[in-house]
Amino acid sequence: MGYESIPGWFSSEAADVYRDMVATCPGGGTICEVGVAFGRSLAFLAGEVLKSGKYIRVVAVDNWYKTSYEPPHDHTDTPPNGDAVALEAMREGGGSQWSAFLYLMRQHAPRELDIVHVMRGQSWEAAKAFGFVHGVFLDAAHDYESVSRDIAAWAPHVGHGGILAGDDHAPDFPGVQQACSEAFGPSGYTVRGRTWRRRCEDGRGGGGEWADASRHAYPVDTPEGESDEVQCRDVGVGLHPQRGLRHGASTGSIR
Numbered sequence: 676m677g678y679e680s681i682p683g684w685f686s687s688e689a690a691d692v693y694r695d696m697v698a699t700c701p702g703g704g705t706i707c708e709v710g711v712a713f714g715r716s717l718a719f720l721a722g723e724v725l726k727s728g729k730y731i732r733v734v735a736v737d738n739w740y741k742t743s744y745e746p747p748h749d750h751t752d753t754p755p756n757g758d759a760v761a762l763e764a765m766r767e768g769g770g771s772q773w774s775a776f777l778y779l780m781r782q783h784a785p786r787e788l789d790i791v792h793v794m795r796g797q798s799w800e801a802a803k804a805f806g807f808v809h810g811v812f813l814d815a816a817h818d819y820e821s822v823s824r825d826i827a828a829w830a831p832h833v834g835h836g837g838i839l840a841g842d843d844h845a846p847d848f849p850g851v852q853q854a855c856s857e858a859f860g861p862s863g864y865t866v867r868g869r870t871w872r873r874r875c876e877d878g879r880g881g882g883g884e885w886a887d888a889s890r891h892a893y894p895v896d897t898p899e900g901e902s903d904e905v906q907c908r909d910v911g912v913g914l915h916p917q918r919g920l921r922h923g924a925s926t927g928s929i930r
């Protein structure tokens with residue numbers, strides 16, 4: 676039980692960023708994780724929100740396109756601390772990473788899953804659903820073009836005093852380093868371990884305005900494969916008493 680039972684790439688520096696996001700987030704604010712995979716870091720984030728007792732909307736954004744579990748060395752597919760667990764979850768969940776995510780979260784972090792609002796689709800499309808949010812953690816694709824596109828899509832949504840951050844600012848991901856440096860200038864952000872962060876002093880405010888999630892809601896199962904449609908779901912198991920925490924969401928059938 677707990678986030679540590681879920682395979683993933685989550686570091687202690689990323690955990691510190693999430694703690695800071697939750698600590699500084701005003702009630703009613705929103706924190707988005709972009710790049711969720713099996714849910715390890717998401718479960719940690721949602722756990723911190725539950726502990727805080729604050730009304731914070733947690734949004735999980737991923738396209739969950741992967742339908743096969745590839746051999747090691749593929750950073751996106753192979754969590755270093757849970758190969759066997761991930762493989763079994765992929766099998767149990769019917770072979771897709773989306774099903775494995777649901778399976779693992781329900782098994783190890785059901786309360787956390789309950790307060791999460793899931794958006795399945797391309798990161799930069801999902802960003803359009805938001806007004807201003809307090810925190811965004813970018814951990815989706817790590818190539819230069821994708822990270823640049825993610826920063827361009829999400830940075831304008833991080834309000835004053837909010838935090839924009841991301842993972843894998845390291846020599847093995849030169850695209851992340853280049854994208855950050857170009858977007859913010861070398862002194863426009865800080866790096867600890869592999870995690871980068873920028874405190875946003877511009878923007879309109881750190882609240883949690885939700886532009887219009889219903890525009891993006893498709894109450895149907897997601898077909899596998901690439902699509903620009905973003906699907907919003909509540910996928911929790913109904914344990915949390917404040918189900919209104921997930922307001923703005925649509926419910927859909929769950930595989």
Ligand SMILES: C[S@@+](CC[C@H](N)C(=O)[O-])C[C@H]1O[C@@H](n2cnc3c(N)ncnc32)[C@H](O)[C@@H]1O
Binds near residue numbers: 684709739797821
């Ligand atoms: C490194 S993993 C996330 C790891 C996770 N945060 C953890 O700590 O375990 C990257 C994830 O980003 C997702 N992804 C990659 N490109 C994406 C895009 N353009 N839009 C949405 N999700 C994307 C992949 O499906 C994958 O699940």
